[in-house]
Amino acid sequence: MIKMNQASLQDEKGWEKVSVKLPQYDVEKVVKATHDNPIWLHFGAGNIFRGFVGGLQQNLLNQGLCDRGIIAAETFDYDIVRKIYEPYDNLTMNITLKADGTMSREILGSITEAVCADSGNAASMERLNEIIRNPELQMISFTITEKGYALKAPDGAYMPVVLADFAAGPGKGKHAMSVVAGLLYERYKAGELPLAVVSMDNCSHNGEKLQNSILTIAREWVQNGNVERKFLTYLEDKSRVSFPWSMIDKITPRPAEVVEKALEADEIRDMQPIITSRNTYIAPFVNAEEAQYLVIEDQFPNGRPALEKAGVYMTDRDTVNCTETMKVTTCLNPLHTAMSVYGCMLGYTLISAEMEDEDIVNLVKTLGYKEGLPVVVDPKILSPKEFIDEVVEKRLTNPFMPDAPQRIVTDTSQKVGIRFGETIKKYVERGEDVKKLNALPLALAGWLRYLLAVDDEGNEIEISPDPLKETLQKALAGIVAGQPESCQGQLTDILSNAEIFGVNLVEIGLASKIEQIFREELAGNGAVRATLRKYLNIRFTNEQKEINVKQSFPSY
Ligand SMILES: NC(=O)c1ccc[n+]([C@@H]2O[C@H](COP(=O)([O-])OP(=O)(O)OC[C@H]3O[C@@H](n4cnc5c(N)ncnc54)[C@H](O)[C@@H]3O)[C@@H](O)[C@H]2O)c1
Numbered sequence: 001m002i003k004m005n006q007a008s009l010q011d012e013k014g015w016e017k018v019s020v021k022l023p024q025y026d027v028e029k030v031v032k033a034t035h036d037n038p039i040w041l042h043f044g045a046g047n048i049f050r051g052f053v054g055g056l057q058q059n060l061l062n063q064g065l066c067d068r069g070i071i072a073a074e075t076f077d078y079d080i081v082r083k084i085y086e087p088y089d090n091l092t093m094n095i096t097l098k099a100d101g102t103m104s105r106e107i108l109g110s111i112t113e114a115v116c117a118d119s120g121n122a123a124s125m126e127r128l129n130e131i132i133r134n135p136e137l138q139m140i141s142f143t144i145t146e147k148g149y150a151l152k153a154p155d156g157a158y159m160p161v162v163l164a165d166f167a168a169g170p171g172k173g174k175h176a177m178s179v180v181a182g183l184l185y186e187r188y189k190a191g192e193l194p195l196a197v198v199s200m201d202n203c204s205h206n207g208e209k210l211q212n213s214i215l216t217i218a219r220e221w222v223q224n225g226n227v228e229r230k231f232l233t234y235l236e237d238k239s240r241v242s243f244p245w246s247m248i249d250k251i252t253p254r255p256a257e258v259v260e261k262a263l264e265a266d267e268i269r270d271m272q273p274i275i276t277s278r279n280t281y282i283a284p285f286v287n288a289e290e291a292q293y294l295v296i297e298d299q300f301p302n303g304r305p306a307l308e309k310a311g312v313y314m315t316d317r318d319t320v321n322c323t324e325t326m327k328v329t330t331c332l333n334p335l336h337t338a339m340s341v342y343g344c345m346l347g348y349t350l351i352s353a354e355m356e357d358e359d360i361v362n363l364v365k366t367l368g369y370k371e372g373l374p375v376v377v378d379p380k381i382l383s384p385k386e387f388i389d390e391v392v393e394k395r396l397t398n399p400f401m402p403d404a405p406q407r408i409v410t411d412t413s414q415k416v417g418i419r420f421g422e423t424i425k426k427y428v429e430r431g432e433d434v435k436k437l438n439a440l441p442l443a444l445a446g447w448l449r450y451l452l453a454v455d456d457e458g459n460e461i462e463i464s465p466d467p468l469k470e471t472l473q474k475a476l477a478g479i480v481a482g483q484p485e486s487c488q489g490q491l492t493d494i495l496s497n498a499e500i501f502g503v504n505l506v507e508i509g510l511a512s513k514i515e516q517i518f519r520e521e522l523a524g525n526g527a528v529r530a531t532l533r534k535y536l537n538i539r540f541t542n543e544q545k546e547i548n549v550k551q552s553f554p555s556y
C-alpha cells in the first residue's frame with residue numbers, strides 16, 4: 001500500500017510500480033521557496049485549478065523554467081483545504097483520461113500551500129497579507145465559479161453579505177470579492193506594488209467582471225471613508241493593477257468512482273472522493289480529459305511565469321475575447337448545458353452515453369453548427385469549425401470520461417445568459433427573425449421543464465444546486481408535468497428577466513416559441529423526446545453537416 005504525501009515521494013520505485021509519474025524537481029525546496037517568496041496566489045482551490053492550472057506550473061517546474069509553485073486560497077469551502085489538501089501535504093494526483101481508454105497518472109507538487117481566506121481567522125488572514133505584500137508576487141488568479149463574482153441578487157439589489165462588507169471595510173470581508181479587495185488594499189499600502197488579477201472562470205469578459213466587482217467594493221469603501229481615494233487610482237491604473245481576460249477549457253468532471261477503484265486496485269491508499277458541506281465534489285485526485293486550452297491576455301505588470309512554454313496562448317484582449325466567445329457562447333458550453341438539461345430528463349448520468357442518442361446529438365449539432373457557427377467571431381488562433389468538430393467528435397464522445405449532465409447543470413441560472421443569450425442577441429442585432437431558431441429555444445424551454453424536477457417518464461428527479469432554484473421553482477408553481485394547460489402565463493415574468501437570459505426574451509419575440517415548446521414538453525410521458533424530435537427534424541451526416549449549415553444560413 002502506498003499513500004500520497006511528501007514522505008512517499010521518496011519511494012520512486014513504489015510509485016513507478018503503480019505507473020504514477022512524480023515531480024521532476026525537489027518539491028520540498030519549491031515549497032520553501034514559494035512560502036518565503038510567493039509569486040502566484042490562486043483563489044478557488046477546486047478541481048480545474050488543481051488539475052489544469054497546477055499541471056501547467058508543474059510543467060514549468062519540470063522544465064526548470066520556474067522555481068516556485070502556486071499558493072491556493074479558499075474563501076468559500078474550507079473543507080477543501082482541511083480534508084483534501086492538508087492530509088496529503090497539498091499534493092494532487094492528476095489523472096488524464098485519454099480517448100483510447102488509457103489513463104495517465106502524475107503527482108503534482110506545484111501547489112505548495114493552501115490557506116483558508118477566513119476573515120474570522122487572524123492567523124490565516126495574516127498569512128494572506130504576508131503573501132500579498134510580497135514584492136515578487138506576480139499574479140492572483142481565480143476559479144471560483146461564475147457566481148463567485150456576483151455582488152447583486154437577480155432582483156438587482158446588493159446581497160446582504162456584500163452590504164455588510166461595504167460597511168465593514170478592508171480585512172473584514174466575507175464575500176470573495178471583498179476579501180480580494182481587502183488584500184489589494186494591503187498591497188497598495190505596501191508601496192502600490194504591481195500585480196495581475198486574473199479570472200480563469202467561464203464567464204464572458206471574465207477580467208472585466210472581476211474588475212467591476214473589485215472596483216465597486218473599493219468605491220463604496222472610499223465613500224464610507226474606509227480607504228483613501230488614491231487606492232482607487234491604484235486599482236484603475238493598469239500599469240500597476242491589471243485584470244487580464246482569459247479563456248479556459250478542459251473538461252474536468254467530478255472525481256469518478258471508476259478512477260477511485262482503479263487507484264484502489266493498485267493499492268494506492270485513501271483516495272476516496274468526498275462531497276463537502278458546501279457541495280464541492282472533490283478527491284485527492286483530479287480526473288480530466290487530455291484536451292486543454294488556456295488563452296490569457298498578456299498584461300502582467302509585475303512579470304509572469306513563462307506560461308507559453310507550457311502551451312498557454314499569451315495574446316491580446318481581442319483574441320482572448322473571440323476565443324472565449326467562441327467557446328463559452330457557441331462551440332462548447334451551450335452544447336454542454338443543452339445536452340445536460342435534456343440528459344437529466346431523459347435519464348442519463350453520463351455525457352458520452354448521451355452522445356449515442358440521436359436526438360441529443362441532433363440538438364448538440366443544430367445548436368453548434370447551425371445556430372452557433374453562423375454568428376461566431378473567428379478568433380484566428382483556433383478555428384471555430386475545427387474546435388466544434390473536436391468537441392462533438394472526440395471530446396463529448398470520449399467513453400472514458402466520467403462526466404455527468406448533473407454536474408454541468410449546476411448553477412444553470414448563472415450561465416444561460418452567456419451560453420444562449422449572447423448568440424440570441426447576435427441574431428437580434430443582425431435583424432434576423434429569432435423565431436426561425438430551434439435549438440436555442442429548445443435549450444431554454446428544456447431548462448425550465450427540467451426545473452419541474454420530473455423526468456420524461458414522470459419520475460421525480462433531483463435538481464442540481466443553483467442559487468435561483470427556489471426562486472424559479474416558486475415562479476413555476478402550479479405548472480404540472482403531464483398537464484400543458486397548467487402553464488398559464490407563469491413563464492412571462494421569467495422570460496422577460498434580462499438579468500437571467502442576457503436579453504428580454506419577451507421583448508425580442510422569442511418567449512412565445514419557448515413557451516410553446518415548454519407546453520409541448522408537458523404533454524405527458526415521452527413528450528420531452530417527442531418535442532426534441534419535432535423541432536430538430538434535420539438529420540446530419542458528415543457530408544450533410546456543411547451543406548445544411550450553408551443552405552440554412554447563407555451568411556455562414
Ligand atoms: N470543471 C470544468 O470542466 C471547468 C472547465 C473550464 C472552466 N471551469 C471554470 O472553473 C470553475 C470551477 O470549476 P471546478 O471544476 O474547479 O469546480 P469545483 O466545484 O471543483 O470548485 C469550485 C471552486 O469554487 C469555489 N466557489 C464556489 N462558489 C463560490 C462562491 N460563491 N464564492 C467563492 N468561491 C466559490 C469553491 O469553493 C471551489 O474552490 C467553473 O465554474 C468554471 O467557471 C471549469
Ligand SMILES: O=P(O)(O)OC[C@@H](O)[C@@H](O)[C@H](O)[C@H](O)CO
Nearest residue numbers: 202248249250251252333336408
Ligand atoms: O464549469 P461550469 O459550471 O461553468 O460549467 C459546466 C461545464 O460546462 C464546464 O465545466 C465545462 O466542462 C468546461 O467549460 C470545459 O472547458
